[in-house]
Amino acid sequence: MNIGKRLLQQFWGDSYKVNNTKHLSKWASGAISVSLLASLLGACGNGNNNNESQASQASSPASSASASTATATDPTQLSATIKVWDWDEAFTKGMIPEFNKKYPNIKVEVTVVNPNDYLQKLQSGIASGSDVADVILGEEAYRGKLFDLDVLDNLEAAPYNFDRSSVLDYTVPYISNSKGQIVAVDQAITPAGFAYRRDLAKEYWGTDDPAELEKLIPTWDDFITKGTELKDKSGGKVLMFPGLGDAFLVLKGQNTTPYVNGTEVDVTTKLSKSIEMLFKMRDAGILGKNELWTPAWSSSMAKGEFMFYPMAPWGPKWHISANDPEGSGRWGLVKAPEVGFTRGGTAVGIYKDSKVKEAAWAFVNFAYQSEEGSLFNFKNFGNMTSNKAFYEKQKALFEAPGPFDEFFGGQNLSMYYLENVIPEMKGQAQSKYDSVVDAVSNSLYPLWTKDQSITVEAALEKFKSEMKNKASEATIK
Amino acid sequence: MKALVWISLIIISLLSLFPFYIMTVMGTHYNEDLFKGIPIFPGDYLMENLRTVFKTDFLRVYGNSLIVSVTSVCLALITSTLIGYALAKFDFKGRKWIQMFVILTMMVPTQVGLIGYIIEMRNIGLGNTLWPVILIWTAFPFGAFFMIQFMRDSIPNDLMECARIDGCSEPGIFIRIVLPIIKPGLATLATLVFLWSWNNYLLPLVTINKSEWFTLPVFISNLGYVHRTDYAARMAALTMTTLPVLILFLFGSRTFMKGLTAGAVKG
Numbered sequence: 001m002n003i004g005k006r007l008l009q010q011f012w013g014d015s016y017k018v019n020n021t022k023h024l025s026k027w028a029s030g031a032i033s034v035s036l037l038a039s040l041l042g043a044c045g046n047g048n049n050n051n052e053s054q055a056s057q058a059s060s061p062a063s064s065a066s067a068s069t070a071t072a073t074d075p076t077q078l079s080a081t082i083k084v085w086d087w088d089e090a091f092t093k094g095m096i097p098e099f100n101k102k103y104p105n106i107k108v109e110v111t112v113v114n115p116n117d118y119l120q121k122l123q124s125g126i127a128s129g130s131d132v133a134d135v136i137l138g139e140e141a142y143r144g145k146l147f148d149l150d151v152l153d154n155l156e157a158a159p160y161n162f163d164r165s166s167v168l169d170y171t172v173p174y175i176s177n178s179k180g181q182i183v184a185v186d187q188a189i190t191p192a193g194f195a196y197r198r199d200l201a202k203e204y205w206g207t208d209d210p211a212e213l214e215k216l217i218p219t220w221d222d223f224i225t226k227g228t229e230l231k232d233k234s235g236g237k238v239l240m241f242p243g244l245g246d247a248f249l250v251l252k253g254q255n256t257t258p259y260v261n262g263t264e265v266d267v268t269t270k271l272s273k274s275i276e277m278l279f280k281m282r283d284a285g286i287l288g289k290n291e292l293w294t295p296a297w298s299s300s301m302a303k304g305e306f307m308f309y310p311m312a313p314w315g316p317k318w319h320i321s322a323n324d325p326e327g328s329g330r331w332g333l334v335k336a337p338e339v340g341f342t343r344g345g346t347a348v349g350i351y352k353d354s355k356v357k358e359a360a361w362a363f364v365n366f367a368y369q370s371e372e373g374s375l376f377n378f379k380n381f382g383n384m385t386s387n388k389a390f391y392e393k394q395k396a397l398f399e400a401p402g403p404f405d406e407f408f409g410g411q412n413l414s415m416y417y418l419e420n421v422i423p424e425m426k427g428q429a430q431s432k433y434d435s436v437v438d439a440v441s442n443s444l445y446p447l448w449t450k451d452q453s454i455t456v457e458a459a460l461e462k463f464k465s466e467m468k469n470k471a472s473e474a475t476i477k
Numbered sequence: 478m479k480a481l482v483w484i485s486l487i488i489i490s491l492l493s494l495f496p497f498y499i500m501t502v503m504g505t506h507y508n509e510d511l512f513k514g515i516p517i518f519p520g521d522y523l524m525e526n527l528r529t530v531f532k533t534d535f536l537r538v539y540g541n542s543l544i545v546s547v548t549s550v551c552l553a554l555i556t557s558t559l560i561g562y563a564l565a566k567f568d569f570k571g572r573k574w575i576q577m578f579v580i581l582t583m584m585v586p587t588q589v590g591l592i593g594y595i596i597e598m599r600n601i602g603l604g605n606t607l608w609p610v611i612l613i614w615t616a617f618p619f620g621a622f623f624m625i626q627f628m629r630d631s632i633p634n635d636l637m638e639c640a641r642i643d644g645c646s647e648p649g650i651f652i653r654i655v656l657p658i659i660k661p662g663l664a665t666l667a668t669l670v671f672l673w674s675w676n677n678y679l680l681p682l683v684t685i686n687k688s689e690w691f692t693l694p695v696f697i698s699n700l701g702y703v704h705r706t707d708y709a710a711r712m713a714a715l716t717m718t719t720l721p722v723l724i725l726f727l728f729g730s731r732t733f734m735k736g737l738t739a740g741a742v743k744g
Binding site: 083087089109110111112113114116117120121124125127128129130131133295298322323325 | 509511514533591592595596598599604605682683684686687688691698699
């Protein structure tokens with residue numbers, strides 16, 4: 001019998017013999033000690049790595065500062081590979097070649113990550129110390145949470161030296177964390193007004209001119225009066241909004257009073273007036289019963305059952321014309337009663353442990369703030385930068401007709417946003433509780449639609465208790 | 478009576494096939510038309526949807542998924558079978574403990590061990606490759622448990638004794654006697670591992686950071702995602718994704734059933 005066979009028999013055939021179990025246990029203890037040793041060694045290795053990375057981090061500000069002075073004069077000197085996690089492939093495929101014309105030695109690697117999974121992927125990446133993007137995107141739904149994770153770098157410090165007065169004033173709170181540091185720039189501004197059906201406005205109110213409409217609905221009380229008139233004249237066939245969800249997102253967005261202080265969340269300040277007005281509209285019967293983004297809600301746009309849809313600059317393409325492809329010429333844009341609000345929007349920040357901060361900033365700054373990047377962004381994707389100077393230098397660009405102006409009856413949409421909506425807007429400070437408020441709102445407004453007998457007080461109490469369930473560490477007022 | 482059985486069988490089959498049918502049909506419509514009501518008849522937008530799918534890296538992603546699933550199945554079968562054979566048919570010190578350990582690891586949810594697993598993979602130097610998604614199946618507690626149970630019941634000890642007396646070597650017994658007997662078990666486990674690794678979402682989502690290594694579920698969830706989600710294109714892609722699993726199940730269904738019911742009746 002050869003040795004190999006004997007060894008195998010020790011493992012397999014005769015292993016129940018006492019002698020061989022001893023062999024086995026020897027083997028096992030040997031294996032355990034080897035693995036223990038290995039893990040110890042591994043731990044040592046880890047420690048070294050950490051020291052190294054800390055050392056390199058410590059030294060990086062100095063080296064980066066000197067590099068940035070060099071790059072300020074010559075972009076071709078900056079050489080690195082940066083990682084970007086983005087969901088918009090069309091954008092990255094267009095913007096990166098444009099960026100590389102100016103920065104030929106910065107390679108941009110894109111990973112497509114959809115916004116629903118973004119935070120989970122980011123958090124597990126950071127927790128496990130594996131690859132994390134240098135450029136991080138925060139969509140509206142989780143932007144506050146992202147800021148509160150404290151993983152984004154302060155952009156007003158070196159090597160970025162971003163100046164908060166260079167962007168539109170109302171956007172500053174949307175890119176600041178709770179410490180007041182600027183940690184991101186806006187991908188595009190998202191001021192919102194109402195898209196309205198010109199044909200219905202003409203038929204029932206005698207005008208489809210935005211300026212005239214503004215005068216008809218300067219306040220929410222006027223809005224309700226005109227809504228009641230619309231309902232009566234049309235025999236209940238045409239109402240103001242498709243559902244409570246649309247009205248609530250406007251009312252909620254208009255109140256930008258800070259309501260979060262550490263873990264104290266003042267829901268009453270934020271929402272009591274909004275819910276009160278919402279219920280006033282509901283009781284006047286001027287709101288439909290559709291939930292946001294449902295099939296019936298989408299198809300209502302083409303059917304002409306409702307006058308208004310809240311709309312930001314991304315809306316003409318993705319929201320209105322997508323759902324009413326035949327509707328060219330029958331839509332218009334008017335500002336909301338009282339004050340503007342924001343809808344959607346994505347913040348772009350830089351990972352604070354990134355090894356290539358300057359290159360990452362070069363990309364972010366180019367794509368979302370620089371003149372050439374903003375120009376490309378607007379012409380190709382309709383994204384409007386938050387950079388003030390751009391609007392002064394490129395005024396003619398916005399005065400010229402945009403791609404969806406024809407669809408909106410020849411109205412200049414960009415100019416309307418810039419001149420009629422933005423000037424009076426205010427921003428809302430961001431926190432991780434914003435997404436909780438949104439989640440609770442989305443779960444409760446369908447109930448308010450079904451059960452019309454709920455009072456404002458009861459609704460607010462219910463809101464608070466739901467908030468408490470979802471954010472148990474917070475004090476809800 | 479027979480007619481009644483047939484009718485209810487037909488109804489149940491239709492009910493379970495209906496979602497598949499709807500998935501296929503939805504892939505042939507224009508995305509926005511999907512919301513006007515559940516489409517019953519095929520539309521004329523299939524080519525456009527396919528174009529949306531194929532202008533991306535769909536084929537490469539498909540290849541990635543095939544590599545992951547096939548390799549996972551092979552590795553999981555090897556380790557699970559060996560563990561099952563050792564624990565079911567041999568007696569040695571600590572056997573019960575190992576068995577207990579296998580069952581204990583089954584109780585730990587994947588999500589809990591996820592971060593640790595990623596750290597481990599990174600330290601081995603396998604971050605940003607397909608390996609983390611594959612290697613998770615090499616230590617597959619359910620597979621080991623399944624094989625232990627399966628072998629304990631389906632391989633007669635006498636048969637192994639006979640082979641031993643006739644002078645067959647231990648590896649020989651394993652390859653010539655044991656493996657042929659446990660074919661149904663292998664087929665069942667292979668199908669399950671294929672299915673689970675094919676549909677695995679969380680692990681590739683958090684471990685793969687390069688689009689070129691994406692697997693199908695992660696890829697499809699990113700398909701056509703900017704403000705407007707292209708569900709129709711996703712459905713077309715999903716239909717193509719479901720095909721291999723469906724074919725695998727059709728071919729393996731006979732052995733699969735045997736595997737699932739094996740051990741239910743002691744012979």
